[in-house]
Amino acid sequence: MVNYIPTKSKTILTKHRYTDDWFISKYGMNIYRGCEHSCAYCDGRAEKYRVEGTFGEDIYVKTNAVELLKKELPKIREKAIIFVGGGVGDSYQRAELKFNLTSQVLELLKKFNFPIHILTKSHLIERDFDIIREINEKSGAIVSFSLSTIEEKIAKIFEPDASSPDKRLSALKKFSGACISTGVMFMPQIPFISDNEKSITDVVSASKKAGGNFILPAGMTLKEGRQKKHFMKIIKEKFPGFVENYEMLYKNSGQWGNPDVKYYNKINGFDLNKLNYKICKNYKMPVRIPYEIFKDKIELKYEVAVILAHIGYYLKMEGKGGSSYRKSAFKIQKSGIDFGQRTLLFEKVKIKGAGEFINNLIDEIVNERKCDFYDKLRIIN
CATH class of the missing domain: 1.10.150 (DNA polymerase; domain 1)
Structure with missing residues (x-):
């Protein structure tokens, strides 16, 4: 059962020290803390992010997000892309149907002429198609969808309450068809499950077919504590043959939850990063957001x-x-x-x-x- 917990936040925008070269953003926000998608691998569960309650069930709703944003946006004195979303809660999870905060945030960003980047696992974003198109025409918009696989059965195990991969790709196609920059964050690639050549090719091919402008592949972190405990519970239930593999891979994961360094350099006889790059190159899919998308926007x-x-x-x-x-x-x-x-x-x-x-x-x-x-x-x- 999901519990929506209204909260009053002191601030809404997070300002990073630098503009990151993955998402091309310096400012972001978590409109919701906690996420109903309840993805097995989500590092939002990790204690370091201080999301209270039961992750996936207790959703903290920043009911004063719009009021805060009205005060904070005028203080931004530089060109910047605003990232609508954050690491601990999808802006288009089901809570958005009830509270409609993301839609109001977008209206405000349109008013202040800020370009945006939205990352989601939900096709609910299609509800705001018109306003995102208006923002794109005025100042620019990037719409990204997170995928870890396009296999429905696998997605249902690891992303039980997110939109299906097909629905996400269908939404991507709709935005792409309106000349809005779109892409796929192929992250995380789940070790031993969606990090093989066939799985990578399937995701890249589907993303290209849907009209994506880029695809960013990345591995999976698994931090000690709640995140690792929850993920390993699912592995033991659904993929018991991989338990030992994961225990070895994340044996010395450190504070960031990184797998053994050898995983990215060479696994099963190949270099995973270069395999991703080779497949993306074959499909002419940039593995970084192209310059023309963010040119003059930062x-x-x-x-x-x-x-x-x-x-x-x-x-x-x-x-x-x-x-x-x-x-x-x-x-x-x-x-x-x-x-x-x-x-x-x-x-x-x-x-x-x-x-x-x-x-x-x-x-x-x-x-x-x-x-x-x-x-x-x-x-x-």
Whole structure:
């Protein structure tokens, strides 16, 4: 039985120190704490996130979310994509049918002309199709769907109360058909279950067919405590043959719940990260959100940093290093450089230790608003 617990929050927006290069967001929010989708692997269960009560049953509803947002949005003085959702509660879980908070939040974001990124496991997002389309026309929108598999039987075990994979993909197709940027967060890939070549190919193929612009694959974390205990209970019930595998894989998972480092580098004779990359490349699906989707929607400094981080990842997947690009991206994120002011003064931006080639790329991004090297590396639709 689900219990909705109204709460009054002190703040609604979470401001991150840097713009992350996965979701391209610096601001996010949890409208609901706790999630009715009750996904077996959800790390929102972990004690570190301090979600009280029984996860999946006790849903804390921030009834004053809209009022708080009215006060907090005018304080944002930079270009930024607002992430509608968070790590401990889907903004389109069933509670939204009753409280209608996400819809009101979107109306407010439209009024303030902020671009948005929504991540969900629910086809309920189709209810807000018109307003999301309006936001996209005014300032830009990204709609992402989380998938761990497209097999209905597997999804029902691990995501018992989320929309079926077919419904999620159908919703993705609807938004994509309206020229709204869409993609799939293929996360987590469940070890020994949805991390094999066939499963990965099925998800990538279905995402491409539905019209997705990108797909971001990632593994599964399993933190000690409630999260691991709940997940292992399901494994023991449904996949008893994998119990020992999981115990070994997450034996020394640490505070972040990471699997053995060898898992990402080589498992069952292949490199999982590179397998993902190879399959996505075959289907011409970018494994990072493409530049044209976030161009001019975040501060120029963060645009540059995100592009360099993406280049670093692509080079790594191609077996060509890439660490210098990732380091330069981090330096830029930390810096106080005003790229826009430098451009007005016709000054070339130089990042210490980046090298001539990277600095030339930065100059190209800042002054020509493009990056040919990035376009050659990435996978283009």
